[in-house]
Amino acid sequence: MSPTKPRGYHHGDLREALVASGRKLLEEKGIRGFTLRECARRAEVSHAAPAHHFASMDDLLAELVRRGFAELTAAMSAEAERIKGEPAARLVGLGVGYMAFGAANPALFQLMFSREANRIELDQGEAGADGIRRLQAGIVEEILVDASAEVRQRMVDFAWASMHGFITLVLEGEIGGRDSSRGLKSRGLAVLAAMAETVVRAAR
Amino acid sequence: MSPTKPRGYHHGDLREALVASGRKLLEEKGIRGFTLRECARRAEVSHAAPAHHFASMDDLLAELVRRGFAELTAAMSAEAERIKGEPAARLVGLGVGYMAFGAANPALFQLMFSREANRIELDQGEAGADGIRRLQAGIVEEILVDASAEVRQRMVDFAWASMHGFITLVLEGEIGGRDSSRGLKSRGLAVLAAMAETVVRAAR
DNA sequence: CGCCTATCTTGACGATGGAAAGAGGCCAAA
DNA sequence: TTTGGCCTCTTTCCATCGTCAAGATAGGCG
Numbered sequence: 001m002s003p004t005k006p007r008g009y010h011h012g013d014l015r016e017a018l019v020a021s022g023r024k025l026l027e028e029k030g031i032r033g034f035t036l037r038e039c040a041r042r043a044e045v046s047h048a049a050p051a052h053h054f055a056s057m058d059d060l061l062a063e064l065v066r067r068g069f070a071e072l073t074a075a076m077s078a079e080a081e082r083i084k085g086e087p088a089a090r091l092v093g094l095g096v097g098y099m100a101f102g103a104a105n106p107a108l109f110q111l112m113f114s115r116e117a118n119r120i121e122l123d124q125g126e127a128g129a130d131g132i133r134r135l136q137a138g139i140v141e142e143i144l145v146d147a148s149a150e151v152r153q154r155m156v157d158f159a160w161a162s163m164h165g166f167i168t169l170v171l172e173g174e175i176g177g178r179d180s181s182r183g184l185k186s187r188g189l190a191v192l193a194a195m196a197e198t199v200v201r202a203a204r
Numbered sequence: 205m206s207p208t209k210p211r212g213y214h215h216g217d218l219r220e221a222l223v224a225s226g227r228k229l230l231e232e233k234g235i236r237g238f239t240l241r242e243c244a245r246r247a248e249v250s251h252a253a254p255a256h257h258f259a260s261m262d263d264l265l266a267e268l269v270r271r272g273f274a275e276l277t278a279a280m281s282a283e284a285e286r287i288k289g290e291p292a293a294r295l296v297g298l299g300v301g302y303m304a305f306g307a308a309n310p311a312l313f314q315l316m317f318s319r320e321a322n323r324i325e326l327d328q329g330e331a332g333a334d335g336i337r338r339l340q341a342g343i344v345e346e347i348l349v350d351a352s353a354e355v356r357q358r359m360v361d362f363a364w365a366s367m368h369g370f371i372t373l374v375l376e377g378e379i380g381g382r383d384s385s386r387g388l389k390s391r392g393l394a395v396l397a398a399m400a401e402t403v404v405r406a407a408r
Numbered sequence: 409c410g411c412c413t414a415t416c417t418t419g420a421c422g423a424t425g426g427a428a429a430g431a432g433g434c435c436a437a438a
Numbered sequence: 439t440t441t442g443g444c445c446t447c448t449t450t451c452c453a454t455c456g457t458c459a460a461g462a463t464a465g466g467c468g
């Protein structure tokens with residue numbers, strides 16, 4: 001933030017600087033254009049400096065993914081809490097937060113959900129997307145208090161799949177390629193509404 | 205196919221050999237482990253040979269993606285045609301074909317739908333996933349003959365999003381991590397059934 | 409005040425994608 | 439059948455990459 005840090009040999013907070021430059025680089029160049037050396041360059045540090053903060057490039061990417069999941073979960077919570085109405089409305093809210101995060105961080109979002117193809121492993125007991133499922137399961141079970149465990153699980157699957165599929169296809173340009181952002185939002189809301197309605201109806 | 209091809213200087217059909225070894229390599233090592241030189245090695249040619257058939261590594265990846273979409277579309281058609289019943293049942297069939305392809309080719313499937321993050325561009329007038337949308341739109345419009353164009357479009361969005369989201373999350377291990385393949389299939393079918401029911405209900 | 413150690417730099421290695429130039433073999437025209 | 443042209447493949451080279459090993463620097467603790 002300071003306009004001219006007169007930094008000498010030591011950086012001060014290289015770890016955070018690498019996370020920041022890495023995140024920007026990821027969005028700019030895509031995962032396959034991501035380079036540890038370029039991250040270092042942008043942090044104005046030698047190419048080997050990152051090694052003292054991240055064991056490998058994958059370790060830095062894993063950190064980006066980890067923080068992405070934390071942010072995503074927070075965004076969903078915030079949006080659901082902002083609503084505070086019927087459970088169904090809050091369920092839609094979760095989806096709005098989810099999609100907004102994806103739209104704002106397309107490359108990171110795609111990386112978070114292509115860990116398998118990209119061979120990125122979080123630490124063993126790592127949360128990953130557990131927070132997301134927990135949030136959804138909480139609201140779905142609120143709607144389906146009387147339903148069987150199986151129906152509830154299947155509606156959690158269904159709710160997650162709908163919102164995840166939609167934003168994923170949008171980010172790929174498969175849905176709404178030439179739509180305005182306004183129109184796209186309305187299509188997303190329509191999908192979320194249909195999803196919530198289906199969950200509610202499962203309560204009989 | 206011949207057990208010992210005594211191939212001399214010329215390979216015979218290097219292009220196809222590269223596509224084949226590339227596809228295997230992609231599934232083995234993931235997109236970030238994919239290497240043009242390793243493809244060449246597996247086809248038993250020098251590392252520069254591929255250049256005469258693919259302008260760049262991305263060009264080979266684009267070809268894999270292109271063929272993936274063709275296969276995926278064919279798998280969906282075949283499964284829907286095998287059913288031949290109610291439109292709703294055929295809609296589920298499309299989803300079954302879609303998910304089966306994804307499960308059989310996880311890395312390729314993820315690449316096909318992470319083109320943006322991976323900066324892979326198909327040729328300008330290229331089909332991509334258009335065939336998929338067309339297939340779904342056909343059946344959805346059969347179900348919703350009397351609905352407005354907007355409702356139909358939104359149900360196409362919804363149908364695609366549901367099936368795409370589910371298989372994507374399964375491939376990531378986010379859904380059904382420790383489920384049997386049998387149990388997973390049943391969860392997938394449940395999602396497809398809920399999706400189809402929602403589409404049918406949109407017909408009023 | 410002086411050392412200690414975390415932090416950062418320099419330099420090197422093997423591997424990669426790509427370009428350039430030459431060798432090899434197929435085929436069609438004479 | 440011979441010959442010339444051209445497509446295929448190889449060899450060599452370059453810049454860049456991730457990672458490792460050593461050395462330089464400096465902030466902080468004794």
